Amino acid sequence: MKRNRKLVMAALTLLLLPAAPFLFAGGQQEVEDEKNVIVYNSFLSDPDARVVDEALVEMYQDRNPHVTVVHSIVAHETYKDALPAYLRAENPPDVLTWMAGETMRFYAERDLLLDLTDLWADESWDEDYTEGFRELSSYEGVPYFVPTNYYWWAVYYQKSVFEEHGLEPPETWDEFLEVCETLKANGVTPFTIGTRGRWTAGGWFDILNMRVNGPEFHMSLMDGNESYNDPRVLDVFENYWRPLIDNGYFIDDAAAYSWSEAIPFMTSGEAAMFLMGDFIRDAYPAEYEDDLGFFQFPIIDPNIPVGIDAPTDGFMIPANTRNPELAKDFVAFMGSLEAQEYMAQELGRLGTHSKIDRSILTESQIQGIELVESADVVAQFYGRDTHDEMQDRGYDAFVEFWENTGDAQRILDRLEEDRVRIFQ
Amino acid sequence: MPDYRSRRKVRKKIVSWIVFFTVLLVTTVWLTPILVALFTSVRDYDDIILRGFFALPEEVSFDSYFAAWRQGRMRQYLPNSFLITLPALGATLLLSSLSAYAISRFRFPGRRPIYYMFIFGMMLPLQILMIPVFGLSNAMGLYDTYIGLIAIHTAFFLGFNTFVLKNYMSTVPPQIFDSAHIDGCSELRIWWQIMLPLTLPAFAALATLLFTWIFNDYLWALILVRTGDKMPVTTGLASLQGEFVTDWTVIMAGSLVGTIPTLMVFVFLQRYFIEGLTLGANK
Numbered sequence: 001m002k003r004n005r006k007l008v009m010a011a012l013t014l015l016l017l018p019a020a021p022f023l024f025a026g027g028q029q030e031v032e033d034e035k036n037v038i039v040y041n042s043f044l045s046d047p048d049a050r051v052v053d054e055a056l057v058e059m060y061q062d063r064n065p066h067v068t069v070v071h072s073i074v075a076h077e078t079y080k081d082a083l084p085a086y087l088r089a090e091n092p093p094d095v096l097t098w099m100a101g102e103t104m105r106f107y108a109e110r111d112l113l114l115d116l117t118d119l120w121a122d123e124s125w126d127e128d129y130t131e132g133f134r135e136l137s138s139y140e141g142v143p144y145f146v147p148t149n150y151y152w153w154a155v156y157y158q159k160s161v162f163e164e165h166g167l168e169p170p171e172t173w174d175e176f177l178e179v180c181e182t183l184k185a186n187g188v189t190p191f192t193i194g195t196r197g198r199w200t201a202g203g204w205f206d207i208l209n210m211r212v213n214g215p216e217f218h219m220s221l222m223d224g225n226e227s228y229n230d231p232r233v234l235d236v237f238e239n240y241w242r243p244l245i246d247n248g249y250f251i252d253d254a255a256a257y258s259w260s261e262a263i264p265f266m267t268s269g270e271a272a273m274f275l276m277g278d279f280i281r282d283a284y285p286a287e288y289e290d291d292l293g294f295f296q297f298p299i300i301d302p303n304i305p306v307g308i309d310a311p312t313d314g315f316m317i318p319a320n321t322r323n324p325e326l327a328k329d330f331v332a333f334m335g336s337l338e339a340q341e342y343m344a345q346e347l348g349r350l351g352t353h354s355k356i357d358r359s360i361l362t363e364s365q366i367q368g369i370e371l372v373e374s375a376d377v378v379a380q381f382y383g384r385d386t387h388d389e390m391q392d393r394g395y396d397a398f399v400e401f402w403e404n405t406g407d408a409q410r411i412l413d414r415l416e417e418d419r420v421r422i423f424q
Numbered sequence: 425m426p427d428y429r430s431r432r433k434v435r436k437k438i439v440s441w442i443v444f445f446t447v448l449l450v451t452t453v454w455l456t457p458i459l460v461a462l463f464t465s466v467r468d469y470d471d472i473i474l475r476g477f478f479a480l481p482e483e484v485s486f487d488s489y490f491a492a493w494r495q496g497r498m499r500q501y502l503p504n505s506f507l508i509t510l511p512a513l514g515a516t517l518l519l520s521s522l523s524a525y526a527i528s529r530f531r532f533p534g535r536r537p538i539y540y541m542f543i544f545g546m547m548l549p550l551q552i553l554m555i556p557v558f559g560l561s562n563a564m565g566l567y568d569t570y571i572g573l574i575a576i577h578t579a580f581f582l583g584f585n586t587f588v589l590k591n592y593m594s595t596v597p598p599q600i601f602d603s604a605h606i607d608g609c610s611e612l613r614i615w616w617q618i619m620l621p622l623t624l625p626a627f628a629a630l631a632t633l634l635f636t637w638i639f640n641d642y643l644w645a646l647i648l649v650r651t652g653d654k655m656p657v658t659t660g661l662a663s664l665q666g667e668f669v670t671d672w673t674v675i676m677a678g679s680l681v682g683t684i685p686t687l688m689v690f691v692f693l694q695r696y697f698i699e700g701l702t703l704g705a706n707k
Contacts, residue, residue, distance in 0.1 A: 039651060046666035047469075047674065051495055072652030076667035086650075090562075093650075260669065264474055279668045285470035 038326050039070045039093040041086060043079035048282050052346045059342070060333050067326060087112040092318040094327040100136040100147050100312040101380040102222070106388075107316075108139035114317040116143045119328050123335065132378060133352050136312055146335040147314035149349040151278040152368045153203055153381075154294040161188060161272045169295035173211075176298040180249045183272050190249040192271035194257030201398035202382035202391075203275050204241065206309050211300040212236050215307030215377035222385040224423030228415035237401065237408035240300070245405050255399060277311070278368060281348055294364070296371055305376035311384055312352065393418040465489065465677040472672060488671070492678035500653060501660035502682065508570055508645075508656055509638045512577035513631060519578065520585030521627070525615050527586070528593040529601065539590065545583035550643060553580075558647050568650045576648065577638050585630060592626040593619060629696040636686045657682040 044053040050073055057071045072093075074082065079097075086092050087107060098104055107113050120126055120143045126134070129147070137145035157169070165186055170176040180190040195201050210218045213232045220226050221233070244250065251265050260283045265271040267288045274280065275297070284292055299306065315334055317327045333339055340351035345360055350368060358366060372378060383391040397415050401408060460477065465488055467481045475482075492498045527539050557576055558567070566572030596619065604614050620627070642658040649655055652663065661678045664670070 041650075043667065045663060046669045047491075047495070047664075047671040048669070049666070050664075054495070070651055070653060072650070072655075073663060074652070075663045075665040077665070078663070082650075260473060261476075264476075267474060277668075282669045283469075283473060285474055287470070 036066050036326070037068045037070060038095060038323055038330055039072075040095040040330065041072050041074060041079070041093040042097045043074060043076045044097060045073050045076050045079075046279070046282060048347055052343055055346070056334065056339055056342065059339070060330060063333075064329075067330075069330065083107075087318050090320075091322065092320060094317065094321045094323050095330050096316055096318065097313060098145070098316050099380065099384050100133075100145055100314055101384055102386070103380075103384050103388075104137070104145045104316060105139045108142075108144040112319050113144040114319050114321065114324060114327075116146065116317070116328070116331075119143075119146070119332060123332050125335065128337075128353055128355055130352075130354055133312070136380075137314070145314055145316045146331050147312045147352040148334055148340060149314070149343055149347070149351055150310050150312035150372075151349050152372050153207070153275070153277050153297075153309040153311075154368075154371060155273050155297055156266075156276050156280055156292055156294045157273045158266055158269070158288075159291050159293045161269055169293075170298050171296075172302075173298050173300045180244075180247070184248065188269065189251050189265070189271040191244075191273050191275065192251050192262045192265035193254045193274070194259045194262035195254045195399050195402060196256065196258045196261075198395035198399050199381075199383055200259050200262075200276075201402060202395055203277075203309065205236075205394070205398055206379060206382050207275065207297045207307075208236050208240050209233070210307035210377075210379065211297065211304075212240055214304040215379060216305070218307060219377070219379065219385065222379075222382070224387065224390070224419055228419055229409070229412045234408060234412055237412065241401070242405045242408065245402060254402060277309075278348070278364075281364075294367070296374070306374065307377040307379055308372060308375040309381050310372050310375075310378045311381045314352070387422050390419060390422050393422070461676045461680060464672055465680055467673055469671050469673055477672075488673035488677040489681065491671070491674045492681060496664055496674050496678045497652070497660060498657070498678050498681055501655055501657045501678075502685075504570075504654060504660070505639055505656040505658075505682075505685070508573050508577070509635060511570075512574045512638050513634050515574065515578040516581045516585055516634065517627065517631060520582050521589055521620065521623075522615070523582070523586045524589035524593055525619055528590045529598070529619075539586075542583045542586040542590075546587055550580070554643070554647055557644075561648055567648060568654065570654060573644060573648050576644050577641065580644075581634060581637070585634075588630055589623065589626060592623050596622050625696065628693060632689055632693045632696050635689050639686055 040057065042053050044050055053073060054071070057069050061067065061069055083096070083098070086096060098107075104113075116137075120134075125146070129137075133147045134143065137143045137147055155169075161183075162168070165182055165188070167179050167182060168175075170179045183190045193200050193204075206218070209221070212235060217226060217232065221228070221230075226233075251262070251271055254262070259276070262274065263280075263284060266274055267285060278294075281289065281292070296306075296308070315331045317324065317331060321327050335353070337353050337355055340353045341356055341360060343349065344351040344356060344365065348362065348365065350365060350372070358369075361369075379385055382394060386394065393415060397411050401411050404411075463479075463481055464472065464477060466484045466486065467479075468483070468485060468487070471479075471482055523542070527535060527542075561567045561572040561576070564572075566575065600618060600622075601614050604618055609617075639656075640658060641656070642662070645656050645659040646662075649659065652660070655663065657678070661675055661682065664675050664678070
């Protein structure tokens with residue numbers, strides 16, 4: 001009997017042993033968190049962006065040795081799915097990367113973000129950032145976001161191919177069609193594209209709709225205030241987009257390729273142009289990069305304002321962060337002129353700070369800034385400007401249209417049904 | 425008669441050639457992904473963009489291995505994997521050997537229901553447990569800690585381990601324990617000094633299997649760990665996928681480095697590993 005009791009005691013101790021760390025670990029960690037630790041989760045998971053992100057964290061750490069930045073880089077797609085959980089958690093990360101505009105306002109509207117009015121004032125960002133960027137960072141006039149970098153969408157082209165056929169970057173729609181026709185006549189497919197990731201087709205819809213119907217109508221459509229089977233949208237599909245596809249101005253079987261798999265068509269000279277964001281440089285083979293130029297998408301109607309897609313990324317702080325002061329301090333560094341100049345130099349994106357020294361920028365960056373500055377309206381991108389679910393339906397529709405150019409009316413009717421349901 | 429014999433020889437030879445080629449074919453099919461991974465890891469990104477995945481490397485470079493180690497943070501993920509795998513392995517083996525010992529040696533009321541409970545636990549698919557386990561670890565403050573991950577691995581494999589070890593322990597003749605008992609040996613000492621040494625082969629086999637399973641786990645690590653500095657190799661490598669650009673050379677290099685520990689375990693404990701495959705198959 002006695003031995004049995006001993007046995008039971010021994011067994012219990014053994015069972016509890018592995019559990020012991022549970023009892024102490026929790027408390028200890030909390031104390032540490034309160035003090036000088038900020039948790040920074042980032043979606044900058046591209047190889048080049050990752051290096052810059054880590055270097056910036058290191059720069060901040062060097063200056064603030066008493067602070068520990070727990071930095072995680074999460075795969076971009078995973079991050080998007082995880083963000084609502086980050087923001088709603090009891091113990092959220094203190095600093096988060098995100099996208100400016102509607103996608104950010106969605107969370108600001110739900111009171112999940114920290115009001116950054118004082119940070120904007122303290123850092124004199126109210127003066128150092130243009131009105132446009134302040135607007136992109138605000139919900140109902142209150143800034144909840146700090147933009148730090150952006151890039152532009154444009155028509156990228158192989159300079160040597162244009163030279164070979166005596167072509168100049170086109171400025172009007174007629175010149176544009178002529179360039180396409182000349183290239184085709186010489187056995188070069190005008191455009192390469194890979195629509196397997198769907199969003200590449202969204203770039204085409206954005207720019208055509210903005211050129212034909214104006215950015216104002218486009219943004220209103222993005223906000224769910226116009227209908228997709230409006231004759232103006234149908235006009236874009238039937239009279240502008242459809243002829244380009246039907247005339248064979250795009251490579252065959254576009255849906256078989258991811259966007260980066262569409263690059264070899266350009267380097268090999270089979271295709272000449274690519275409507276893309278400036279991140280194309282990150283993937284473009286180094287030996288061909290000097291041959292890569294870009295121009296503004298041609299003007300279709302000179303009487304309407306010029307719109308451009310220039311997606312902007314930056315930082316925000318969850319409303320229930322445990323460490324708002326330190327989080328703001330970190331974001332203040334990321335939004336500083338110094339951090340932005342570093343990023344602009346290393347990554348080739350554009351900084352949002354208006355005092356950035358242009359002499360440190362490359363020729364193409366300066367051309368990019370001019371491109372964005374010459375636009376009357378800066379849009380973010382289809383997927384960033386409209387509702388999350390609408391984006392999914394829209395991308396599906398664009399890719400379907402690509403394969404069935406005769407079905408524009410039916411596809412748009414269906415999109416309209418989706419819009420009514422999503423935005424009701 | 426001699427003619428007959430030589431014909432049989434020829435037939436035997438043909439059969440062995442057929443077997444050889446079949447084995448060769450199957451091996452090639454199995455090794456293709458590994459070869460592609462190997463080739464991809466020594467190519468550079470531009471080469472992949474220009475010529476696609478299925479091409480031989482033009483130039484061999486090991487830069488992506490350095491990149492995986494530094495920028496890919498393998499130097500952090502790899503120790504993390506061990507920090508999770510080893511304690512989980514120790515804890516689950518310790519606990520399940522105790523429970524298996526109790527079930528195999530003592531007859532007490534509820535012995536069978538308890539045993540069946542372990543078996544049923546073994547049959548629960550992991551996916552069903554995902555949300556409850558997440559909720560529980562969040563409520564206990566174990567979310568995003570190593571201990572939370574170690575605890576779930578420990579608990580998750582208890583059923584299988586107990587089942588396997590119980591069957592193995594049942595094959596040990598009970599007279600050994602009885603005589604030890606008569607000599608005044610306590611139960612714990614019998615467990616430690618008699619049962620464990622006798623069941624060591626089963627332990628070794630089980631440990632090799634468990635090591636690979638826990639080391640290669642992706643799902644639990646994905647659900648229970650949020651911060652990058654705590655991630656094991658599996659989820660760490662997954663976080664290298666970019667928004668626009670994913671450098672597959674680095675991911676492949678990282679994956680290959682990540683398989684080395686399991687490969688080592690397999691090479692050195694191969695004998696037990698094969699035993700482990702049939703472990704618990706016969707009582």
